[in-house]
Amino acid sequence: MPLMGDASLASVLYGASITYGTITAATQTVSAVIPVSTEKHVNKTEIVQQQKNDQMGMDSTMPRNLYLAFAGLLVLCMIISHPRFLARLFASLPTKKNQNTSVKVKVLPYSKESLESVNQLQETKREVSGGDLSQGWFLKRGEIENRIQIDSPLTTAGLSDTCSKKDPFASQFEEKLRNVQPIITKYQQQQQSENQVPVYYPPPHIIPLLEYLPFSSKFLLFTPFSKLPAKLHLKSYLTLPQIYLIGGYLILNCFALIWKSDLTPSSKDKGYGSDWMRSGLVATAQIPLTIALGVRGNIIGLCVGKGYERLKVYHKIVGRIVFLASTIHGAAYMYKWSVAGTFSAYAAKPFAMWGLLAYFALVLIVITSLPWVRKAWHGVFEICHFVGIVGLLVGLALHVPVAIPFCVAGMVIYLISIFCSVTKTRIAHAELQALPGAGMTIVTLPGLRTGWRAGQHVRIRIPALGFRKAFESHPFTIASAPNGDGLVLMCKRAGDWTNKLHELALRSTEFQDRGEGGSNQATVIVEGPYGGLGNTLAPSFSSVVLIAGGSGITQALSLGQDLVHRAPSGVVRARTIDFIWMVRNEEMAKPLMPTLIELVNEAKQWEIQCIEGRRKGLKKPNPTALRVKIFVTRCPASSPLTLLSSLENDEKDDDWKIEENKFIIQTDKHNSIRGLKRQPSAAEKEKLAYLLSRNPSSASTASTSTSTSSDSSSPKHNIPLSTISVNPVRPNFNIFLSSLADETISRYGRMMVNPSGILVTACGPESLTDATRQAVRNMEDYKKRGCGGIEFEDEHFGF
Ligand SMILES: Cc1cc2nc3c(=O)[nH]c(=O)nc-3n(C[C@H](O)[C@H](O)[C@H](O)COP(=O)(O)OP(=O)(O)OC[C@H]3O[C@@H](n4cnc5c(N)ncnc54)[C@H](O)[C@@H]3O)c2cc1C
Numbered sequence: 001m002p003l004m005g006d007a008s009l010a011s012v013l014y015g016a017s018i019t020y021g022t023i024t025a026a027t028q029t030v031s032a033v034i035p036v037s038t039e040k041h042v043n044k045t046e047i048v049q050q051q052k053n054d055q056m057g058m059d060s061t062m063p064r065n066l067y068l069a070f071a072g073l074l075v076l077c078m079i080i081s082h083p084r085f086l087a088r089l090f091a092s093l094p095t096k097k098n099q100n101t102s103v104k105v106k107v108l109p110y111s112k113e114s115l116e117s118v119n120q121l122q123e124t125k126r127e128v129s130g131g132d133l134s135q136g137w138f139l140k141r142g143e144i145e146n147r148i149q150i151d152s153p154l155t156t157a158g159l160s161d162t163c164s165k166k167d168p169f170a171s172q173f174e175e176k177l178r179n180v181q182p183i184i185t186k187y188q189q190q191q192q193s194e195n196q197v198p199v200y201y202p203p204p205h206i207i208p209l210l211e212y213l214p215f216s217s218k219f220l221l222f223t224p225f226s227k228l229p230a231k232l233h234l235k236s237y238l239t240l241p242q243i244y245l246i247g248g249y250l251i252l253n254c255f256a257l258i259w260k261s262d263l264t265p266s267s268k269d270k271g272y273g274s275d276w277m278r279s280g281l282v283a284t285a286q287i288p289l290t291i292a293l294g295v296r297g298n299i300i301g302l303c304v305g306k307g308y309e310r311l312k313v314y315h316k317i318v319g320r321i322v323f324l325a326s327t328i329h330g331a332a333y334m335y336k337w338s339v340a341g342t343f344s345a346y347a348a349k350p351f352a353m354w355g356l357l358a359y360f361a362l363v364l365i366v367i368t369s370l371p372w373v374r375k376a377w378h379g380v381f382e383i384c385h386f387v388g389i390v391g392l393l394v395g396l397a398l399h400v401p402v403a404i405p406f407c408v409a410g411m412v413i414y415l416i417s418i419f420c421s422v423t424k425t426r427i428a429h430a431e432l433q434a435l436p437g438a439g440m441t442i443v444t445l446p447g448l449r450t451g452w453r454a455g456q457h458v459r460i461r462i463p464a465l466g467f468r469k470a471f472e473s474h475p476f477t478i479a480s481a482p483n484g485d486g487l488v489l490m491c492k493r494a495g496d497w498t499n500k501l502h503e504l505a506l507r508s509t510e511f512q513d514r515g516e517g518g519s520n521q522a523t524v525i526v527e528g529p530y531g532g533l534g535n536t537l538a539p540s541f542s543s544v545v546l547i548a549g550g551s552g553i554t555q556a557l558s559l560g561q562d563l564v565h566r567a568p569s570g571v572v573r574a575r576t577i578d579f580i581w582m583v584r585n586e587e588m589a590k591p592l593m594p595t596l597i598e599l600v601n602e603a604k605q606w607e608i609q610c611i612e613g614r615r616k617g618l619k620k621p622n623p624t625a626l627r628v629k630i631f632v633t634r635c636p637a638s639s640p641l642t643l644l645s646s647l648e649n650d651e652k653d654d655d656w657k658i659e660e661n662k663f664i665i666q667t668d669k670h671n672s673i674r675g676l677k678r679q680p681s682a683a684e685k686e687k688l689a690y691l692l693s694r695n696p697s698s699a700s701t702a703s704t705s706t707s708t709s710s711d712s713s714s715p716k717h718n719i720p721l722s723t724i725s726v727n728p729v730r731p732n733f734n735i736f737l738s739s740l741a742d743e744t745i746s747r748y749g750r751m752m753v754n755p756s757g758i759l760v761t762a763c764g765p766e767s768l769t770d771a772t773r774q775a776v777r778n779m780e781d782y783k784k785r786g787c788g789g790i791e792f793e794d795e796h797f798g799f
Contacts, residue, residue, distance in 0.1 A: 077303070077304045080208070090131065091130050092132060127201065130572075139458070142449035202540055205757060219240050236770065257325065263276070284403045287392070287393070293318060307531030310531070319366075323366050330355065333346075351398075356395075358396040358399055364384050364391070394407075427525055430521065430524040432504060434505035438588045438589075440490055442489070458476060458527060458528030460526050462504075475530075477489075538563060539573060540573055544759045548582070554763070557595070565602075575623065575721075577603075577627070580731060600724045603625055628725070629727065631726075641726045737779055738779060741758065741786065741790070744787040760772060763795040776791075776792045
């Protein structure tokens with residue numbers, strides 16, 4: 001029993017004036033001096049002693065019991081995520097050496113025989129891929145891939161009024177080359193991809209174990225707190241399984257705090273009593289866990305396949321338990337000492353002073369973590385967290401020796417995390433571009449092209465922002481796909497730091513435009529990548545829906561780009577990617593329109609090649625369509641939307657682009673003119689009229705649903721589906737998801753294959769993610785089963 005022989009600890013255990021040594025000595029003295037005392041008295045002393053020993057034994061084993069329970073919970077979470085992790089591992093295994101799986105394809109003469117020989121040659125080379133376990137750890141320079149160029153907002157000319165239209169890194173010759181490059185690349189790409197055979201199979205799709213539970217569809221996404229008022233600060237996005245996990249953990253802690261612990265005052269004939277040591281031990285034992293859940297180099301996250309940002313909620317809960325237990329411990333002893341009149345004597349003792357220091361450090365952490373302090377002074381919150389953790393660990397280790405192992409463990413976890421952060425940090429040159437209409441700053445790092453997975457985020461520091469803001473690190477989701485032209489971040493103006501960044505970008509652009517020098521380049525310290533979808537593999541799903549609100553487009557953009565870019569290698573199973581973006585006004589969407597249009601074009605080209613290739617009998621994978629739907633939510637009824645038409649006019653002299661734009665827009669018109677859209681039946685018309693009368697905003701969705709289902713039920717289903725549309729209303733997610741499920745079921749039904757689920761991601765304001773979650777939850781069970789399950793992933797721009 002490690003506690004028994006420790007005098008300082010025993011002093012705390014036994015209360016103010018008695019130490020373990022004195023008690024033992026007193027007991028021995030009693031038996032020595034009064035050897036002939038009555039049998040009854042001796043028995044009583046022995047019983048009291050036995051009670052004390054039991055109590056101390058129970059206290060000392062409590063941290064071990066707690067850790068056994070943590071380990072059990074962790075193993076449970078790991079078992080739940082294990083099948084997905086194995087699937088990811090399997091899809092990440094490197095290709096065998098003798099199989100040259102280079103994406104470069106030999107262009108053979110266009111004859112049936114030669115194409116067949118290419119097919120046979122490459123058929124043997126196809127590998128399962130898409131797990132990307134080797135990606136997402138460190139940012140790297142990478143190589144520029146030879147594929148269709150996707151303009152980043154930075155390289156797009158003619159759209160943003162005040163932003164710089166020149167690429168500062170390109171010479172004049174390079175600029176000219178850049179103008180003709182898309183035409184050349186497109187031609188080469190067409191030539192190549194005519195003969196291209198996919199080199200990979202999509203990764204296996206594993207249904208999460210929890211989905212097999214009865215009533216799982218209603219249970220897994222139920223968020224009971226979302227109905228409560230926001231001022232209660234209960235996390236509205238907590239789902240029922242998360243609440244159960246937290247509830248179970250709280251019960252475990254109550255058990256650890258009170259099981260066989262005697263809190264009544266000690267007395268001569270009643271055992272130990274006043275067991276306020278237990279709460280101190282329970283708090284101390286959980287410090288390493290709290291740190292492990294909160295740090296960026298997150299070992300627990302690694303075990304359960306979740307990013308650190310998704311574990312922050314558990315970090316907060318465990319942190320609050322530590323604070324509560326420490327408060328009980330500290331307050332009880334202070335009260336006891338005050339009642340006994342020994343407070344000042346004890347407060348002067350080193351162990352009590354170190355204990356007080358540790359507690360004040362904890363109070364500092366707690367106060368600066370309050371939501372309103374964190375929002376108002378995030379920098380202060382971060383500094384106080386660092387100072388507080390160091391103070392807490394040092395103070396506690398010097399308070400009682402039993403705390404030393406826990407403090408060392410906490411410190412090691414913290415140091416490992418700092419080491420991870422340092423190894424993940426890069427210094428890179430960035431181009432800054434202000435988009436005042438959208439209230440955004442684009443930060444492009446052309447020197448970092450790979451090393452992240454779509455959906456991950458980085459933390460950036462910009463020394464050029466001045467001394468006070470220089471070393472604040474701010475998280476931003478990477479808006480570009482890996483292996484492209486660089487890492488792109490889109491930072492919306494939200495407060496001090498982002499405002500300063502915007503001003504810096506604006507100022508340098510103005511100076512440049514006036515020819516007064518200045519540069520819109522800045523040195524950026526980037527740390528990451530972190531987070532992302534974990535073991536959820538977007539390419540393994542049959543349909544993908546990316547929903548974004550405002551600046552939340554960053555996550556959807558990188559996932560969308562990644563899937564579209566990788567589709568030609570055969571790794572993407574999804575037939576459709578629905579990209580739904582809600583913006584307040586058109587100004588916000590304008591800067592990104594060229595990127596979106598280019599992306600839709602790229603998807604469409606590949607779709608056409610696949611469909612044509614299949615018609616010719618070539619082995620082509622499933623085409624992947626990108627359907628971009630932009631919803632402008634604050635559009636006055638009197639002014640029609642001009643997003644697509646203004647682009648068409650803006651780029652009259654840019655031949656290749658205008659052609660592409662027309663292509664897309666005309667395809668939409670063409671579809672409707674040629675009657676590829678099924679005319680709604682009388683029943684559908686009635687439903688539409690009813691929906692319109694109930695909720696005007698559902699009109700567009702209802703019509704969309706009619707059109708999407710028409711695609712699937714039409715005999716001419718082998719047509720490219722990639723489109724871009726702009727709508728002046730809010731979408732109705734219930735109707736949209738329901739019709740997408742119908743579409744997926746009917747498409748796979750035709751192919752006599754089971755669909756492998758729909759992935760829905762949402763990023764943006766809480767109301768948007770909540771509405772999406774509810775729509776996923778509300779979908780009928782038979783539809784969910786029919787389409788292979790529907791999964792929901794949300795991202796919050798806050799902790
Ligand atoms: C994982 C993640 C990804 C994000 N991705 C994007 C993105 O792609 N585009 C985008 O525009 N915004 C994104 N954000 C939000 C962005 O980090 C904040 O808007 C920005 O840090 C605000 O800083 P500020 O000083 O200008 O505003 P402040 O007024 O200081 O803060 C505004 C809000 O941002 C929070 N915040 C401030 N500083 C930090 C920080 N260092 N770390 C975390 N939160 C902070 C505050 O709590 C507050 O709620 C993301 C946030 C997170 C957590």
